[in-house]
Amino acid sequence: MTEENDIADSAAEPAGPTHSGFVALIGPTNAGKSTLLNRLVGAKVSIVSHKVQTTRAVIRGIATHRNAQIVFMDTPGIFKPRRRLDRAMVTSAWGGAKDADVIMLLIDSERGLRGDADAILEGLKDVPQRKILALNKIDRVKREDLLALAAAANEKVAFDQTFMVSAENGSGCDDVMDHLATTLPEGPWYYPEDQISDLPMRQLAAEITREKLFLRLHQELPYASHVETENWEERKDGSVRIEQVIYVERDSQKKITLGKNGETIKAISTASRKELSQILEQTVHLFLFVKVRENWGDDPERFREMGLEFPRG
Numbered sequence: 001m002t003e004e005n006d007i008a009d010s011a012a013e014p015a016g017p018t019h020s021g022f023v024a025l026i027g028p029t030n031a032g033k034s035t036l037l038n039r040l041v042g043a044k045v046s047i048v049s050h051k052v053q054t055t056r057a058v059i060r061g062i063a064t065h066r067n068a069q070i071v072f073m074d075t076p077g078i079f080k081p082r083r084r085l086d087r088a089m090v091t092s093a094w095g096g097a098k099d100a101d102v103i104m105l106l107i108d109s110e111r112g113l114r115g116d117a118d119a120i121l122e123g124l125k126d127v128p129q130r131k132i133l134a135l136n137k138i139d140r141v142k143r144e145d146l147l148a149l150a151a152a153a154n155e156k157v158a159f160d161q162t163f164m165v166s167a168e169n170g171s172g173c174d175d176v177m178d179h180l181a182t183t184l185p186e187g188p189w190y191y192p193e194d195q196i197s198d199l200p201m202r203q204l205a206a207e208i209t210r211e212k213l214f215l216r217l218h219q220e221l222p223y224a225s226h227v228e229t230e231n232w233e234e235r236k237d238g239s240v241r242i243e244q245v246i247y248v249e250r251d252s253q254k255k256i257t258l259g260k261n262g263e264t265i266k267a268i269s270t271a272s273r274k275e276l277s278q279i280l281e282q283t284v285h286l287f288l289f290v291k292v293r294e295n296w297g298d299d300p301e302r303f304r305e306m307g308l309e310f311p312r313g
């Protein structure tokens, strides 16, 4: 090995002991967990929408800060489940919490403890891990309201630390990273330095299309749909051909997804293709097919594809 290589190698390895650990981001649906994950990792790893129940399974995003590798686990929002898919999502969120070294509860500070946040605080009481609180969307609320909210939440659960952040504009996020980097246990890194996610590209591509579908379609349709990548073909000219299937439950939903003269599916496809081209840094030819599968919400195979346990009964 040349001397030059020696220097390059030692620059890649952080000096001093390394720290690492898993941090589960849990919270009510729409609190901004996925937005925060992307912000902390510094790349789009998990999809985001203004609608509730966007994230469906645990997604890992890997960040490095100082000597620490922090593996964030984005989880589905916790809410009162109704459908089988809901139940699987909520189970997966609490499962993510169980696997973590630290649990970070994210609360939308505009909504406060109303609704599901209160029930989650109740559930957190029995969880043995170290817990930290992050009040998100502080760009939307007055400081005195934040202090009152922090006090109310800390009365219910003994949080090690409370942070006030805006996942949207990044405010307060460095404090979170500093805290985690210094408090996670000493230990080797779990992933190669440049890895930011453990999601296979085919699945991320399906998620990107699902995000566009969430943003474009209204009411119950997003929740009745599911996207899978069926085919991925790298072309000699450096481009990639991707085929995806959008599953819906009824023929009427298929019609809405296609839109008049195919306008809706075209808009979804264009938006998804543009973002995929950026992420993959290559030309993308995207082909979307809409299929009716009445009972996809009760099909164990679809759950496996999503990385969810199939709840029996």
Ligand SMILES: Nc1nc2c(ncn2[C@@H]2O[C@H](COP(=O)(O)OP(=O)(O)OP(=O)(O)O)[C@@H](O)[C@H]2O)c(=O)[nH]1
Pocket (backbone or CB within 6 Å): 027, 028, 029, 030, 031, 032, 033, 034, 035, 036, 047, 048, 049, 050, 051, 052, 053, 054, 055, 056, 075, 076, 077, 078, 136, 137, 138, 139, 140, 165, 166, 167, 168, 169
């Ligand atoms: N103003 C503001 N909006 C935010 C902030 N963080 C997230 N949002 C918005 O909140 C909405 C929900 O964000 P997500 O990241 O999808 O929320 P989530 O908690 O992952 O939601 P689920 O996956 O459905 O549980 C999106 O419209 C975001 O743009 C923030 O700090 N400030």
Ligand SMILES: [Mg+2]
Pocket (backbone or CB within 6 Å): 033, 034, 035, 046, 047, 048, 054, 055, 074, 075, 076, 077
């Ligand atoms: Mg999410």
